[in-house]
Amino acid sequence: MxxxxxxxxxxxxxxxxxxxxxxxxxxxxxxxxxxxxxxxIRISGGESWKDGIYFVTEAAEACGRAYMIPVSQFLQMMHQLTDPSDTVLRVQRFQTAVEGVPIIPTAMFNHQFVVFETQGCWWWSIEKNAEGLTLQRSRDVKAVRRRYRQQPRPEEVLLEEKNGTCDIRELVSFLYSERELTKIYHAFVSNCQHFVVDVYKHLTRSQEEKTLILEYSERYSRKVRYYL
Known part of the structure; x- marks a missing residue:
């Protein structure tokens, strides 16, 4: 050389x-x-977590009505506040940055949530973080895609999209029967990404898989059968 x-x-x-x-x-x-x-907060998740689900019924309004629904009233209130037969048409999985941390698609430092459209002309989002589960609804897709609990969220990135294969009734049954309402957030074993992947799969499952899950849900609880 x-x-x-x-x-x-x-x-x-x-x-x-x-x-x-x-x-x-x-x-x-x-x-x-x-x-x-x-x-x-994010390593244990226990400090801020609340069982149940936080439901914003009109996310486009600055002071839209919101309910912190406990597990004991979940089936009854969801039956009153939603149309159980409202069919899911389209499902999207999004990713946003954690505040102060850039989005790295292959890294764990990001937040994910699901957005879906139903036949009743509603747009919905559902997600999990250290505070608990959050369900949002609006006629305006931007209100659920770009806002979280009435506050702006970081810019979102679409990860995947599929047609829906179920309805609100089946989503409610899934959340209840799989005990998602009480699975405390944990950064490594029960985080936003774990939850979103499960919800996304459920909303887009084939008819055969969906039937098996509904049969299990019916056996799981009389309350689920009442809601159905």
């Missing part, structure tokens, strides 16, 4: 080390920021 080639290799190696060092510093900075800001 000539002297000039050796010098070029040294400079190249030095440049690579510098880039790697800067990248590692950035990763460390983001990790420290994330842990200092969210660590105490």
């Amino acid at each position: 000539t002297h000039s080639n050796k010098m070029g290799k040294v400079l190249s190696d030095s440049g690579l080390q510098l880039l790697l060092g800067r990248a590692q510093a950035s990763i460390n900075e983001v990790s420290e920021m994330f842990m200092s800001k969210f660590g105490s």
Whole structure:
């Protein structure tokens, strides 16, 4: 190897080390920021979690009516506040940044939620975080896609989209029978992504899979049978 080639290799190696060092510093900075800001809540999830579901019935209104529905009243109130036979037409899965942390599609540092449209001309969103489960409804898709509990959310990115294969009744049955209302948030074993994947799959399941789940739900509880 000539002297000039050796010098070029040294400079190249030095440049690579510098880039790697800067990248590692950035990763460390983001990790420290994330842990200092969210660590105490998102690792355990128990401090802020509330069983049940927070339901915003008109998300487009600045002071839209919202209900914190406890587990004991979930089936009854959902029966009163929604049309159980309202058919799901289209389902979308979105990703947003966690505040202060950039979206990295392959990383765990992002928040996910599901948006779906029903035949009754409603748009809905459903999601899970350290506060609990949140269900939102509006005639305006932007109200559920770009707002969370009446507050703006970070810009969203569409991950996937499919046609729906069920109705509101089946979603309610799924949430109740699978005990999603009481599964406390945990960053590693029960987070927003776990919840969203399960909900998305349920809303877009084939007819055969859907039938099996409904049969299980009917056996699980008399309350579910009453709602159906």
